[in-house]
Amino acid sequence: MLTRDIDLKDAILDLLDNCVDGIQRNAPESSIESDKPYKNFRAEISFSKEGFIIKDNCGGIPIEVAQKYAFKMGRPEAANKNDAEYYTIGTYGIGMKRAIFKMGCSSQVSSQTASDSFKVTISPEWLSSDSEWDLPLEETDRWLPENGTVIEVTHLRDEIAIAFSPPQQSVLHNSLVGEISHNYSYIINKGFTVIVNGSEVPLLPLNLLADGIEQIKQNNAAAIAPFLYEAEKDGVEIKLAVGFYKDIPDGEEIDDEMKGVKNSSETSGWTVICNDRVVLYCDKSRLTGWGELTVPGHHPQFNAISGVIHFRSKGKDASKLPITTTKRGIDASSNLYLYVKEFMREGTKVFTSYTYKWKKNLEEEKTRTKQARLADPIQFFETIPKERWTQVNKRTSESRSFYKERKFTPTLPTPELSAEVGERKRKVSFSRPEKEIEMVAEYLFEDSECEPSRVGEACFEQVLKSAKK
Amino acid sequence: MSGATIPYHLRQNKAVDRYAFMELLSKVDRFCDVSKYQYVGFGGHSLEDFKYIHNRFGISSMTSIERDEEVYKRQQFNLPHNCINCLLQDSNDFVRDFIREERTIIWLDYTKPAQLGSQIAQFQSIIDRFSSLDIIKITLNAHASSYVEANKTVQPNDTWNARIKDLEKKLGNELFPFADISPDMMTARGFPNAIHLIVKYAANLAMRGDLDIYFQPLTSFSYNDGQEMLTVTGILLEKTQSESFFNKTGIDQWELGNVDWKEPTRIDMPDLTIKERMHIDTFLPNFSADLVHEKLGFLINQKESISLEMLKTYVLFYRQSPYFSRIFV
Ligand SMILES: Nc1ncnc2c1ncn2[C@@H]1O[C@H](COP(=O)(O)OP(=O)(O)O)[C@@H](O)[C@H]1O
Numbered sequence: 001m002l003t004r005d006i007d008l009k010d011a012i013l014d015l016l017d018n019c020v021d022g023i024q025r026n027a028p029e030s031s032i033e034s035d036k037p038y039k040n041f042r043a044e045i046s047f048s049k050e051g052f053i054i055k056d057n058c059g060g061i062p063i064e065v066a067q068k069y070a071f072k073m074g075r076p077e078a079a080n081k082n083d084a085e086y087y088t089i090g091t092y093g094i095g096m097k098r099a100i101f102k103m104g105c106s107s108q109v110s111s112q113t114a115s116d117s118f119k120v121t122i123s124p125e126w127l128s129s130d131s132e133w134d135l136p137l138e139e140t141d142r143w144l145p146e147n148g149t150v151i152e153v154t155h156l157r158d159e160i161a162i163a164f165s166p167p168q169q170s171v172l173h174n175s176l177v178g179e180i181s182h183n184y185s186y187i188i189n190k191g192f193t194v195i196v197n198g199s200e201v202p203l204l205p206l207n208l209l210a211d212g213i214e215q216i217k218q219n220n221a222a223a224i225a226p227f228l229y230e231a232e233k234d235g236v237e238i239k240l241a242v243g244f245y246k247d248i249p250d251g252e253e254i255d256d257e258m259k260g261v262k263n264s265s266e267t268s269g270w271t272v273i274c275n276d277r278v279v280l281y282c283d284k285s286r287l288t289g290w291g292e293l294t295v296p297g298h299h300p301q302f303n304a305i306s307g308v309i310h311f312r313s314k315g316k317d318a319s320k321l322p323i324t325t326t327k328r329g330i331d332a333s334s335n336l337y338l339y340v341k342e343f344m345r346e347g348t349k350v351f352t353s354y355t356y357k358w359k360k361n362l363e364e365e366k367t368r369t370k371q372a373r374l375a376d377p378i379q380f381f382e383t384i385p386k387e388r389w390t391q392v393n394k395r396t397s398e399s400r401s402f403y404k405e406r407k408f409t410p411t412l413p414t415p416e417l418s419a420e421v422g423e424r425k426r427k428v429s430f431s432r433p434e435k436e437i438e439m440v441a442e443y444l445f446e447d448s449e450c451e452p453s454r455v456g457e458a459c460f461e462q463v464l465k466s467a468k469k
Numbered sequence: 470m471s472g473a474t475i476p477y478h479l480r481q482n483k484a485v486d487r488y489a490f491m492e493l494l495s496k497v498d499r500f501c502d503v504s505k506y507q508y509v510g511f512g513g514h515s516l517e518d519f520k521y522i523h524n525r526f527g528i529s530s531m532t533s534i535e536r537d538e539e540v541y542k543r544q545q546f547n548l549p550h551n552c553i554n555c556l557l558q559d560s561n562d563f564v565r566d567f568i569r570e571e572r573t574i575i576w577l578d579y580t581k582p583a584q585l586g587s588q589i590a591q592f593q594s595i596i597d598r599f600s601s602l603d604i605i606k607i608t609l610n611a612h613a614s615s616y617v618e619a620n621k622t623v624q625p626n627d628t629w630n631a632r633i634k635d636l637e638k639k640l641g642n643e644l645f646p647f648a649d650i651s652p653d654m655m656t657a658r659g660f661p662n663a664i665h666l667i668v669k670y671a672a673n674l675a676m677r678g679d680l681d682i683y684f685q686p687l688t689s690f691s692y693n694d695g696q697e698m699l700t701v702t703g704i705l706l707e708k709t710q711s712e713s714f715f716n717k718t719g720i721d722q723w724e725l726g727n728v729d730w731k732e733p734t735r736i737d738m739p740d741l742t743i744k745e746r747m748h749i750d751t752f753l754p755n756f757s758a759d760l761v762h763e764k765l766g767f768l769i770n771q772k773e774s775i776s777l778e779m780l781k782t783y784v785l786f787y788r789q790s791p792y793f794s795r796i797f798v
C-alpha cells in the first residue's frame with residue numbers, strides 16, 4: 001500500500017508541488033506571458049511539535065479530483081483524464097496521502113474551489129481499520145478567505161515530533177528553506193511566495209555572468225556573455241542559456257574538491273525546466289550532454305558553468321513536453337530533447353574550451369573579466385540585436401520541423417598573445433609552507449591572508465624589476 | 470591580523486571572555502566534577518589558558534595543539550606545568566584522529582575567516598564524537614570586512630549580498646542556514662549574530678541523528694580587540710538531564726548565560742583607570758549602572774548615552790575583568 005518510506009523533506013515538497021498544480025489550473029491565461037504571472041499565489045508551511053499545517057490560496061482541489069482519487073487508495077486509470085489538459089505534475093494520486101501518513105496519524109484537509117467547499121478527516125481509527133478504504137468527503141460552508149487548501153496533520157509520529165521540535169526544528173527549517181529556494185527558484189522568480197515558519201523563502205535566481213550590453217553588442221569586441229538558443233516546435237517553446245555563474249575556479253579550489261575537502265560544484269550543471277517546474281536540477285551527467293561526443297565529462301574545472309533550458313507548451317497541451325509519464329523526470333529519448341541537446345552540448349563546449357584556454361593565465365583572466373556582472377539570461381533574448389544572432393542550418397527533416405530557430409554565440413575573450421612574436425607565456429608554480437607565504441604576504445601587502453597566487457606573482461614581479469635593471 | 474602576537478593585557482575583551490569561561494566552568498563544576506575532565510586547546514606560546522585551568526580546577530590531563538614549529542618550541546620552554554602534552558599538529562589533523570575516551574573540554578580558538586568552512590566542519594566532527602557533559606568552546610572571526618570588505622563605490626546592499634554569497638561559498642549548501650541569515654544581518658554590527666546562527670545550525674545539524682542528547686549552548690559573546698570575534702560555549706546534555714543541570718548550575722539565570730541562542734552578549738570594556746574602577750567597584754553589586762553613572766560625576770565618553778552603555782558593560786563584566794599593571798622583576 002502506501003509506503004512511508006520517503007524523506008520528510010520530500011514529503012513536504014510533494015505537498016508544495018500540489019500547490020503548484022493548483023496555480024497551474026488557476027493562473028489566468030492572460031498572465032502567463034507576463035513577468036510575474038504567479039504574483040498573488042502563496043503557500044504557507046508551519047510545523048511544530050503540535051503538528052504540521054500547509055495552507056495555500058492556489059484555487060483548491062477540484063471536487064472531482066478529490067472524489068475520484070485524491071482520497072482513494074490507488075489512483076484509477078480514468079481519473080487521469082481530469083487533469084490531462086493541465087500541466088500538473090501529479091499522476092498517481094499518492095503524493096498527499098503519503099506525505100500525511102509520513103508525518104502523523106490524524107489529519108484534516110479542507111479545500112475550497114470556485115464551486116465547492118469540502119473537508120476530509122483522517123482519524124487514527126480510520127488508519128488502523130482495514131475494512132474502510134475510501135475517505136469520506138464532507139461538504140462544508142465556504143470559510144476560506146480565498147479559494148485554496150488547508151492541510152493540517154496532528155498526532156505526529158515520534159520521530160517527526162522530534163524533527164519538528166527545538167532544537168531540530170530549526171535544522172529542518174533552514175534546510176527546507178534552502179531546498180525550496182533552489183528547486184522552486186523559477187516559480188518564485190515568477191511571483192509565487194512560499195513562507196516556512198514565518199520566514200519567506202528567498203529568491204535565488206539563476207543568473208549568469210555577462211559584460212554590459214553595449215560591450216556585447218559590438219561586433220568584433222570580445223565580451224563575457226552566455227550562449228543562447230531558442231526555437232519552437234509542435235507548440236513547445238524552447239529557450240536555453242548557458243554560461244558562467246561565478247569566477248572560474250583556481251587550482252586551489254579544484255584541488256580541494258578533488259581531495260574531497262570541499263564541494264563547490266553543487267550549483268554547476270544543467271537545470272531543465274518544463275512549464276516552470278524544475279524537472280532536473282544541476283545535472284552533470286550524460287543526460288544533459290556532459291561527457292558525450294566532444295564535450296568533456298564534468299570536472300571541478302567546470303564548476304563555474306551552469307545552464308538552464310526551458311520548455312514551455314503554448315496553450316494547455318503539455319503532452320509534447322519531453323518529460324516522463326511521471327512528469328518528474330526528463331524523457332531523454334524524446335526526439336525533441338535529443339535535438340536540442342545538440343545545442344546544450346554546443347553551448348557547454350564554448351565554456352569548457354574557455355576554461356582550458358585560460359587555465360594557465362588565471363590571473364589575467366580575472367582582471368579581464370572583473371567587469372562582468374550577474375544577470376538574468378532571459379533578458380538577453382530581447383536585448384541582443386538581431387544581427388548578432390545566427391540562423392541554424394537545417395540539415396535533416398527533423399530540424400526542419402523546428403522554426404523561429406536562432407542562436408547567439410558569445411565572442412569570449414582569449415588570452416593575449418604577447419606583442420613580441422614567439423613570446424609564449426609559461427606557468428611558474430611552486431609550493432611553500434603556509435607560514436612563509438603568510439610572512440611574505442604580510443611583508444608585501446601588510447595582509448597575511450592575501451591569496452597565495454597573488455603573493456607568488458608579486459614576488460616574481462619584484463625580482464623581475466631588479467633583473468631588468 | 471590574528472591576535473596571536475598581541476599580549477593578553479592589550480586584549481582586554483578577550484581576557485574578560487576567558488574569565489567568563491572560567492566562571493562558567495565553575496558553575497558546571499556544581500553539577501559534575503570539572504577536575505576529572507581533560508582539556509584540549511590552542512595554548513599559544515605562553516599556554517596561559519592551560520595555567521589558569523590547571524590552577525583553578527586542578528585538571529591535569531591537558532593537550533595543546535600548535536601547528537607552528539617555532540611557537541611549539543617556545544611552548545616547550547614556557548611549559549608552566551608538566552601535565553601538558555604539547556602536540557605539533559594542525560587542528561584539522563587533530564580533529565580527524567580525535568577519539569573521545571574521557572570527559573573533555575575543548576576550546577577551538579580560530580582566527581582566520583578564510584577557513585570558516587573547515588572550522589565549522591571541525592567543530593561538527595568534535596561534537597559528533599562527544600558524549601553527554603562534554604564541553605566545547607569555539608571562537609571564530611566575525612569581522613564582516615575581513616570576509617568581504619565594504620565597498621564605498623556600490624550600494625550597501627550590494628556589499629551585504631556579496632557577504633551572503635561569500636558565506637554561502639565558504640560553507641557550501643550543506644552548512645549554510647538559508648532561513649536564518651538575511652542580507653540585513655550583513656552589517657559590521659549584525660555579522661557576529663550571523664556567525665552565531667551558523668554555529669547554531671552546525672551544532673544542531675551534527676546532533677540530528679541523536680534523539681536523547683542535544684547540544685546546549687551556555688554562553689555567547691562577541692568582542693573586538695582589533696578584529697570582531699564571536700565565541701560560543703556549549704555542552705552536550707541528555708534531554709532528561711537538562712532540568713537538574715540548570716537547577717544545580719543556575720546558568721539559565723546567570724546574567725552572562727545564553728542558553729537559547731539569543732544574540733551574543735557584547736563585551737566592550739571601557740578603558741578605566743585603576744582609581745576609577747576602584748571607585749565604581751565600591752558601588753557594586755548593589756547599585757544599578759544608571760545610579761553609578763550618576764554618582765560618577767563625569768562621562769567616560771563624550772556622548773552621554775554611549776558613556777552609560779559603556780558603564781553598563783563594565784557593570785556586567787566587572788568581576789571577570791582583570792587588573793593589568795606593570796611589574797618590575
Ligand atoms: N493544495 C492543492 N491545491 C490544488 N490541488 C491539489 C492540492 N493538493 C492536492 N491537489 C490535487 O489533488 C490531486 C491528488 O494529489 P496527490 O495526492 O499529490 O497525487 P499525485 O501523486 O498524483 O500528485 C492532484 O491532482 C493534485 O493536483
Ligand SMILES: [Mg+2]
Binds near residue numbers: 014
Ligand atoms: Mg501531487
